Amino acid sequence: MVDSAQPRVTVIIPHLNTPESLGRCLDSVTAQHLDRGRAQIIVVDNGSSVSLDAVKARYRGVVFAAEPRPGPGLARNHGIALAAAPVLAFIDADCRAAPGWLQAAVDAVEADPARAIIGGDIRIDFADAAHLTPIEAYEAVFGFRQQMYIEQKHFSVTANLAMARRVHAIVGDFAGIDTAEDLDWGQRAHRLGFAIHYLPSMRVYHPARPDSTALERKWQRHTRHDWNAHVAGGRPAWRWRARAAAMALSLPVEALKLFTSDRISGAANRLAGVGALARIRWFRATEMLRLMSAPTESGADFWNRSP
Structure with missing residues (x-):
């Protein structure tokens, strides 16, 4: 330059x-x-x-x-x-x-x-x-x-x-x-x-996250952000529960995206992705429900502080 x-x-x-x-x-x-x-x-x-x-x-x-x-x-x-x-x-x-x-x-x-x-x-x-x-x-x-x-x-x-x-x-x-x-x-x-x-x-x-734990920590942090916004906006608890249910039930629709995306190729790769998708969708749904009884957590609790 x-x-x-x-x-x-x-x-x-x-x-x-x-x-x-x-x-x-x-x-x-x-x-x-x-x-x-x-x-x-x-x-x-x-x-x-x-x-x-x-x-x-x-x-x-x-x-x-x-x-x-x-x-x-x-x-x-x-x-x-x-x-x-x-x-x-x-x-x-x-x-x-x-x-x-x-x-x-x-x-x-x-x-x-x-x-x-x-x-x-x-x-x-x-x-x-x-x-x-x-x-x-x-x-x-x-x-x-x-x-x-x-x-x-x-x-x-x-x-x-x-x-x-x-x-x-x-x-x-x-x-x-x-x-x-x-x-x-x-x-x-x-x-x-x-x-x-x-x-x-x-x-x-x-880079992709190195393991499931790292991926879960990412979604813990993002779900906490979403929950904070939900509470700050004065939205009802039933709407958050409905979002959690939709998350758990969304696997067929989201799996179709994996099978049609041009960002990966090969049946084995697509099937492997569906397995990870199922695990993380279920994790996110349960994490959404867990947060309703853990209101004092901070995003910093899920921030990487170790090498």
Whole structure:
């Protein structure tokens, strides 16, 4: 990238306890090429219990900062406060940016800097695409449905998001750990009249969760966010119970999506995904009912604090 006094774009990466993944992420981000200008890269550590000294020594051109309060939204806010560029791009520390990711993000934002908010495609980073684990098959279809999130729910997952800094200043900071910060921020932007656009050429790869426990923790955190919103909205308990029942009974409809998706191939992979789908749908339904009798839990209870 060509150097200049002011960076053209700032890439912000929140990090927690995954230095090896962070290294792979930085490899992919520092390999990006812009047609002009340069990128500033900021990593904000969110209270890791493992050292980042080796990563810092390897990437001397990267800005490293620390945010002790738990939550990726707060880490992103810290990075934004340090950003020197008019365009902001966000990627998670366990993701890998595809070639052309940053150029696509910058071009899309610069085309309408006063309004543009861009969410890109997120694919699962398979270890072996011909022989998927059940969790890989499940997450390939259901893990990051970016186009649906953007077009129907008006938010983008923050693992692949870009905007002008001036737009962020209008919408405001990301929320803390007890809120689904990507959903909350996107819907605030939507209420202010901004439209989020889906850009498939702006692609990153995200690893599947390593095991069922990690996948369950993800859904515990998201279900807690949904429950908090349900309670804050004054909605009746029967409606939450109905949602739990619908979750448990949705397997046939959702399984059809696995068998018709172009994101995986092969009967064995699709069947493996159905098995994971059945387990996680039942888990989510029972977790929804459990939360009704555990109102004092926080999202921080399910946040990764171990390496």
